[in-house]
Amino acid sequence: MKIGFIGLGNMGAPMAANLLKAGHDVTGFDVAGITAEGAREAASAAEAATGAEVVITMLPNGQILRSVAAEIIPAMSAGAVFLDCSTVDVDSARAVAADAQAAGLSALDAPVSGGIGGATAGTLTFMIGGDDAGLAKAQPLLDIMGGKSVHCGPSGNGQAVKICNNMILGVTMIATCEAFALADKLGLDRQAMFDVVSTSSGYSWSMNAYCPAPGIGPKSPADNGYKPGFAAELMFKDLGLAQNAAEAVDADTPMGERALALYRQFVEGEDGRGRDFSAMLPRFEKRGRG
Ligand code: NAD
Secondary structure, eight states, X not given: OEEXXXXXXTTHHXXXXXXXXXXXXXXXXXTTOOOOTTOEEOSSHHHHHTTOSEEEXXXXXXXXXXXXXXXHGGGSOTTOEEEEOSOOOHHHHHHHHHHHHHTTOEEEEOOEESHHHHHHHTOEEEEEEEOHHHHHHHHHHHHHHEEEEEEOSSTTHHHHHHHHHHHHHHHHHHHHHHHHHHHHHTTOOHHHHHHHHTTSTTOOHHHHTSOSSTTSSSOOGGGGTTOOSSBHHHHHHHHHHHHHHHHHTTOOOHHHXXXXXXXXXXXXXXXXXXXXXXXXXXXXXXXXXO
8 A cells, every 4th residue: 555654753663664564655754854764755744645545644742733734635635544643632633634524535543552662563552533434444554553443433532532541541550659659658568569459459550561660560661760661741741631621521530630730740840751651659659748
């Protein structure tokens, strides 16, 4: 398939590399001048999109997605698929999809979970909003870049489920970290804490699969000096998107709001930037109640 790929950063480059490995014809563009090995390099986003059957975007935020969309939609051929895999706000996803559809294109919002490791291994999970016809065309590509894709309804629903999932993740990671810090102060052994909680009603992905305590549970960023993994600033971004969406629809999300405030403090006021989001544990360890 002829593919345009725009945004070849930490996630986009390995995703494009997997499409190339599978024999697809990929033309890439990134404002930073970076490329994916084996991809044809375009001089602009519009050039990468011209003549492509599917255009994939993997960009930092909704504002950038909107500006790239304004440039590429007029360049795309009728019937082509605009497949956005970035994590952006629901409003931007819906606005871009509406513009694409008005131009005779199919539009899918398909944010991912699985991080850089999943992008490299081709095992991402895609959560998808958009129409069936577009999804049918994009499915072979999703199957190369990912292990699982779930169609969650019309445009914007992929982003909606992504921010709900990550709001749960942010809250449970904080809860897991503060519980470990409390357990330490109560004189509990961390291994005993893990052995009980991971098989009791306090279990979660944060505890069982991504334990924030070094040397405990399966290998995780805690065992690698809290090198990301999933960076604290990305969790901060996703919690912000969740709160913006909650405000827009008048949803009461007090735990999500508190998690956003804690990650903001961690990233902007403390040493969280560039560390894994599970580095909340050493943060709590050092603190008292004051
Ligand atoms: P990144 O910053 O490494 O990559 C984004 C790329 O987009 C950069 O290379 C940048 O130069 C490029 N770009 C910016 N503006 C552009 C423009 N106008 N035209 C063309 N290219 C442009 O970020 P990433 O880690 O690859 O993340 C990409 C998206 O995936 C984000 O929305 C992020 O929230 C999401 N995501 C990331 C992870 C992760 O673990 N890194 C996990 C899940 C989802």
